[in-house]
Amino acid sequence: MTDRIPVAVLGATGSVGQRFVQLLAGHPWFELAVLTGSERALGKPYGEACRWMLAEPMSEQAASMIIASSEDLAAGGRVKIAFSALPSELAYELEPRLAHAGLAVCSNASAFRRDEDVPLLLPEVNPEHAALVHAQRARHGWRGCIVTNPNCTSAGLTVALKALQPFGLRRALAVSLQALSGAGYPGVASLDILDNAIPYIGGEEDKVEWEPRKMLGELADGGVRLADVAISAHTNRVAVSDGHLVCASLELEQAPNPQAAAQALRDYSAPLASRDLPSAPRPPIAVRDEPDRPQPRLDRMTGAGMTTVVGRLRPDPLFHLKFVVLSHNTIRGAAGGSIYNAELLVSQGLI
Amino acid sequence: MTDRIPVAVLGATGSVGQRFVQLLAGHPWFELAVLTGSERALGKPYGEACRWMLAEPMSEQAASMIIASSEDLAAGGRVKIAFSALPSELAYELEPRLAHAGLAVCSNASAFRRDEDVPLLLPEVNPEHAALVHAQRARHGWRGCIVTNPNCTSAGLTVALKALQPFGLRRALAVSLQALSGAGYPGVASLDILDNAIPYIGGEEDKVEWEPRKMLGELADGGVRLADVAISAHTNRVAVSDGHLVCASLELEQAPNPQAAAQALRDYSAPLASRDLPSAPRPPIAVRDEPDRPQPRLDRMTGAGMTTVVGRLRPDPLFHLKFVVLSHNTIRGAAGGSIYNAELLVSQGLI
Amino acid sequence: MTDRIPVAVLGATGSVGQRFVQLLAGHPWFELAVLTGSERALGKPYGEACRWMLAEPMSEQAASMIIASSEDLAAGGRVKIAFSALPSELAYELEPRLAHAGLAVCSNASAFRRDEDVPLLLPEVNPEHAALVHAQRARHGWRGCIVTNPNCTSAGLTVALKALQPFGLRRALAVSLQALSGAGYPGVASLDILDNAIPYIGGEEDKVEWEPRKMLGELADGGVRLADVAISAHTNRVAVSDGHLVCASLELEQAPNPQAAAQALRDYSAPLASRDLPSAPRPPIAVRDEPDRPQPRLDRMTGAGMTTVVGRLRPDPLFHLKFVVLSHNTIRGAAGGSIYNAELLVSQGLI
């Protein structure tokens, strides 16, 4: 395909960067044109510079690409979209410069998620938030833009909450069991997690308590009015490679029985704007009926890792409903989500 | 010591049974006199019949003991206390017969925990409930008795709740990350838990939602008036050998700040009746200040595995207080707890 | 495809049985017609009776199949090939009856591997041994036959040895690090393997010391003359789900340098008889140049799990050559191997 849009992956050697490279291989709309990495990796072929961690082999095309500097992108060129797997402090400095230079930055970093005019996007949840790009461009005088995807734990939880929003969300308690790949590479030391669980992930609880409110909120005055749902999060690290589990208890205005809730989750479909994009999860939500599912190892690849899997729907003695959500943290919760965001921007004519 | 009380361990070859055997070696008051096992093991030396799973070697005395039948105990003899690590269905049938035969049955089984006149005991929490033994004896005409310890997840949670009870408990949400030894041996298949977590433990949530209410309740009318606290539990299995973590969010009548809550936990001391018994946890509760503790591998052996460890005290956006509790599930939550119960009975003159 | 050969999987609910079901879905030559299981499972849909352990979902066709009794197959019917994932004692009794009834039994069981006229087959190694089927039929008066695949650890090792046979094999020392799925399900208890390795697998070392000699041997007098290579094996279980590693040291008649050995392994191609069959590994052997490969998690799916992966070729201070072999134990070393065997029989006109 000769008309594919040239794209870059920023921070391509890390664990999320590798997922970008993997998921972009053979993408129908995007063509992997530039990979950037740290100073140490510059000028080396990606196949040499990158300690590839995925079970599927690296594509030969990617292996032979020479690592460039993220700076070079800011100087302009044919690349139209930059997928950012940068650490937040780098993202904070670089992403606006790329947006200024005309690139659409689809970022997995947390640096700008809370900015009023930066969309925090899950296309199957709030595609209309993409329109914030206009406000963003007007304010900054950018030709490009920045759009972000949420934290990996917020992603699956928010998809489930969206499907239950018609019952009137009031309060949610969310306790996560998060996978190791969420901490990047090398990330968690093996001696810290073997025969162990760690009841703490720095900065994570704040994100899980705030990000869903923005995504479930409504556009208003060039920004987003946060949804009126209160969330409390406990976040834990466990010895799982990929796939974040969240145990959720919900207080709702109209308490559905578990069957009705399951039906609402099963029936949930993405808005028309995002439903048929290449990376759209098919289905957006899968509901498991077995008592002991979802489980990360068995269910994380549902819908090619883009589907949110829900199970154990049952009444909650304190609130109304409790259940378990599973989402693949480096696919739906990171690289796959960013790519889905870029597809939405393209389909909306924003790129 | 020539006057030690002869005791038996029922179901001595299983994972909780082995902890009983380990903890009773060298106990100052009790002398291991009888070990019982399944039909297959009868007549064999314990050292042969038992696939010992603990890192500390089996005592030589235990190794040479010949496995007896639990039935024989019912026929009478010198044994005064039976520590029961039986499965519930066996416990249901056998424990009353042993109580009738004059033995004090200190049981880890769930069979009788909900009986009105059966104490569900954590000596550092509710030693006064031991008095139910009188009602029990009167009703059944037993010379012996049955006392139970709670489910391994309820144990640590209830100790923490007791210390916070002065702030007025209203509602508690508890999400566990439970160790493999809680499922016995062989228990969880390795293929089920490697690179995985299982968001379901059969029957566990009911226990965690009910048992703390009995232990925190008051004696009334020959039974216990359940404490007026509502609990919702999510229980999960993770790849940890020993040590159950519980993430808890509490609604309280008077909301303490985290420092005041930490102080109340640190200051908690067991009632006089149980404070100085041989197995009393020293201290009953340890509070960790680090952001990422307690952790099972690092903290489960605090106070020889009898201390409840609490950390991450912080405000809860929905309720008032959230924190993490760790308790060693086969020591404080099972064998060690039963032994502590027996010590209480002896000190109260009930044995 | 209407002309596919109807096949059965015996013992379809176990861990190897599930791989058969997975690999046969959409097979170009074979049509899954019958699934058998234990008495407990009879009459139930496979989707209900089977605790599916694989990350890829069960096919809908398989899920709806009703579990039959292996006995029924012996009564005749349209099934032409029985893939056996039975335990050895059951295989010993049933497989000859099925062969008598006219079925080609492609067995993963060890029961008949050592029988003189039963082929022990790796099609990329010794396809000519399939001819033993004629002797077998003549001796027993069977219309069907029994062919076996080797033990899962012998498989990869033997493929590598075959490629190095031109250098003159004399002695081989093989030390395995074997995956949990090799022990079936539930198999190894999680408490036995967490933070542990077990230096023993019952019966395994005998197989690894003998089976390669049969596969590397020559047809002679209606049987196989064992290859004149002495093997010593140490077998260990480690906390890996799938993929057996073998550390091998070889004494050879002509000692190649590691580069020449690598070249011989890379250049190895299956005999014409087996090279282009549907399940033929592509390539038969992959050689990794990195110092720390192959690794089970990263390399076990090479060639859809059928390729033998070799790495770390280096001189051996005692013998001549040392290296590491990786093979997927439930694909190349079990179900995939049996299916490849069946394809060979079909292509040779033996079915």
Add this chain to the structure above:
Amino acid sequence: MTDRIPVAVLGATGSVGQRFVQLLAGHPWFELAVLTGSERALGKPYGEACRWMLAEPMSEQAASMIIASSEDLAAGGRVKIAFSALPSELAYELEPRLAHAGLAVCSNASAFRRDEDVPLLLPEVNPEHAALVHAQRARHGWRGCIVTNPNCTSAGLTVALKALQPFGLRRALAVSLQALSGAGYPGVASLDILDNAIPYIGGEEDKVEWEPRKMLGELADGGVRLADVAISAHTNRVAVSDGHLVCASLELEQAPNPQAAAQALRDYSAPLASRDLPSAPRPPIAVRDEPDRPQPRLDRMTGAGMTTVVGRLRPDPLFHLKFVVLSHNTIRGAAGGSIYNAELLVSQGLI
């Protein structure tokens, strides 16, 4: 005790450094006087600067010690012994300066193990090698000295070989399954080892092939004549916290049957010079009769982690004898070994 010898631990915050601190708490001869650490840790209390990884809590005395610079030790002071857990490149530069300044450096680093006049010591194996200190002092004009303990995998293997040396060692093949703590902290990334094994440890095989030859050799001409045994090693990393397993196959001059070999191992006692020192393993070698032992989790703490555990003695089809050795890598194979070395030096009047 007022007369204990003041000692320092160099590199006290790392994984071996922590073991030194733990094992020296309450040591009858040595008093922990100085802890050194990297620049980042200087001036902080050890309890703050160190991420303590051991399940037993840090002693309060150690927690309050202020981290010093290793340089300061070279300036002199009351410390007599420096236990070195430094990385090799630092050890290479610093240890000679400390020896020059009069300290006895008992080092776990590999920097000087191969020096002709530096003892490579296992006191239960070759205490007579301590005499090399005289040659060392003469050559360098040092008042202090450097003695080293072997690599953690060589340690257990060499103890076993020593006990079998009377049968005439010729050739040994050793394949290790090594624990994570051998790689230090943070060491192996969790994503690298979960559901995986790594058949490579940089530089390790050379050490295992050479170090036992020095320890089993004889003093000659102010150095050591290497033992005439050829060793081939394969080294692997597995998901175990502590405890290295080695599978060994031996060629011997007189081939003992497994029972005679077991007896020789059981009967092995340390030379008089080292037998009764405080850290002497009791017994030096334990032999397990069960088919599936030793196992790291169950057996690593035998003899407080100082005993070498051997099992699975059986004939080897290629050579004569095969078996499995287990040794605790951070106790016998590192910190405990160094302390035992220091005790030997003291008892020999070399400190």
